Amino acid sequence: MIHAVNRRLCVAPMLDWTDRHCRYFHRLISNEVMLYTEMVTCPAILRGDRDKYLGFSTAENPVALQLGGSDIKDLAECAKIAEDMGYAEINLNVGCPSDRVQKGRFGACLMREPALVADCFQAMQNSVSIPVTIKSRIGVDDEDSYEHFSGFVEVVKTAGCKTFIVHARKALLQGLSPKQNRSIPPLKYDYPYQLKQQNPELEVIINGGIATVDSATEQLRHVDGVMIGRAFWNAPWLIREIHDAMGMEKQLLSRDQVLLSYVDYCQVMIENGLSLHWLIRPILGLYHGLPGNKKWKSYLVTEAPRRKDDVAVISEAREWVKDVS
Ligand SMILES: Cc1cc2nc3c(=O)[nH]c(=O)nc-3n(C[C@H](O)[C@H](O)[C@H](O)COP(=O)(O)O)c2cc1C
CATH class of the missing domain: 3.20.20.70 (Aldolase class I)
Known part of the structure; x- marks a missing residue:
């Protein structure tokens, strides 16, 4: 290390x-x-x-x-x-x-x-x-x-x-x-x-x-x-x-907690007029290489443009990956 x-x-x-x-x-x-x-x-x-x-x-x-x-x-x-x-x-x-x-x-x-x-x-x-x-x-x-x-x-x-x-x-x-x-x-x-x-x-x-x-x-x-x-x-x-x-700070959010915090952030941004379609871009790769990754991504890219102000899309996509670390 x-x-x-x-x-x-x-x-x-x-x-x-x-x-x-x-x-x-x-x-x-x-x-x-x-x-x-x-x-x-x-x-x-x-x-x-x-x-x-x-x-x-x-x-x-x-x-x-x-x-x-x-x-x-x-x-x-x-x-x-x-x-x-x-x-x-x-x-x-x-x-x-x-x-x-x-x-x-x-x-x-x-x-x-x-x-x-x-x-x-x-x-x-x-x-x-x-x-x-x-x-x-x-x-x-x-x-x-x-x-x-x-x-x-x-x-x-x-x-x-x-x-x-x-x-x-x-x-x-x-x-x-x-x-x-x-x-x-x-x-x-x-x-x-x-x-x-x-x-x-x-x-x-x-x-x-x-x-x-x-x-x-x-x-x-x-x-x-x-x-x-x-x-x-x-x-x-x-x-x-x-x-x-690199031996940096240990006590950090798990992958799932990171996602849930970002969902809260998206909710606030959507209330400020932003589109979910834009906000999901950084999280598409969050489960890269893990089981369910493809379905997670395709659910987000299909649903977010249709439901631009509905943050529930992320929680629904999470169903495909919620058992991975
Ligand atoms: C989509 C994209 C946009 C970029 N925009 C900038 C930029 O605004 N300023 C900058 O210094 N480099 C920019 N770069 C270059 C990256 O900062 C980095 O130097 C380059 O991608 C090499 O690093 P990497 O192999 O880790 O991607 C950009 C790279 C990409 C892929």
């Missing part, structure tokens, strides 16, 4: 997936996992519906807000707004390769502009007292050597950044969709490993392709933390399994 001290477990930021409902559900599963919002751009915060983009429940805490942008003043202002709202960390997205993001000169293309990232970091960190962190790739296009990557980190580190979350594959800025950019470029875990070895004072959190308890605990022999995205969406109970393997 890996001891939890100074070891971090994180759910990756995922656009359209890690919304506040998903995060509320994940928090019921683990009181120690670090949660990240979807990427929110500065213009959305400064000129959009702030409650829509930033609203969250304190029950989700600790939550990091992931910002997308490269305007120094806007980033500093957004970081401050988020701190005042109760967020626990600000994270800058230096990994998204989408065309829209590139046009805005942020996301992964910022790996080419370490001095600008350093300035963004510094401005944000000067405006808040919570930690500011960076989530990057290991490179972009043909700028993919370890020297390029460590050169980027060196510049941002000099500005004071102490935590680097590294999606351990490069991004190709032309010709691949964001989805392909999450699987086609090969994973190179040795980059973050070497980074940690050469910079023991930095907190290095590794991300990309980690999907089992064993692979997560193996990573923790090399780096300070693991961040997991798709595997937690597909099988959210894996959060608890890794939480347990």
Whole structure:
């Protein structure tokens, strides 16, 4: 067993997936996992519906807000707004390769502009007292050597950044969709490993392709933390399994109690006008790999769109899985 001290477990930021409902559900599963919002751009915060983009429940805490942008003043202002709202960390997205993001000169293309990232970091960190962190790739296009990557980190580190979350594959800025950019470029875990070895004072959190308890605990022999995205969406109970393997807090809700608490939450959200159809998305994988899983899922996806304000759908679906742990 890996001891939890100074070891971090994180759910990756995922656009359209890690919304506040998903995060509320994940928090019921683990009181120690670090949660990240979807990427929110500065213009959305400064000129959009702030409650829509930033609203969250304190029950989700600790939550990091992931910002997308490269305007120094806007980033500093957004970081401050988020701190005042109760967020626990600000994270800058230096990994998204989408065309829209590139046009805005942020996301992964910022790996080419370490001095600008350093300035963004510094401005944000000067405006808040919570930690500011960076989530990057290991490179972009043909700028993919370890020297390029460590050169980027060196510049941002000099500005004071102490935590680097590294999606351990490069991004190709032309010709691949964001989805392909999450699987086609090969994973190179040795980059973050070497980074940690050469910079023991930095907190290095590794991300990309980690999907089992064993692979997560193996990573923790090399780096300070693991961040997991798709595997937690597909099988959210894996959060608890890794939480347990890391020796974190024991007295937590059982799988069934987590579900029942989430049902109570859904009831309140439905009274506030939300649709059950949306709220069930994070729980579809709760029984991944267990008997009854298929029926549980298909009952939810068939019934929830038809009975958008009837939380009883979840209790009915639970009949298929109620005997599993
Ligand atoms: C649907 C989806 C949306 C994503 N949105 C974001 C995002 O908003 N910000 C970000 O930094 N990464 C985003 N990512 C990338 C993940 O945070 C993560 O880096 C990537 O999925 C690799 O980790 P994994 O193999 O554990 O899924 C997204 C991934 C997915 C699947």
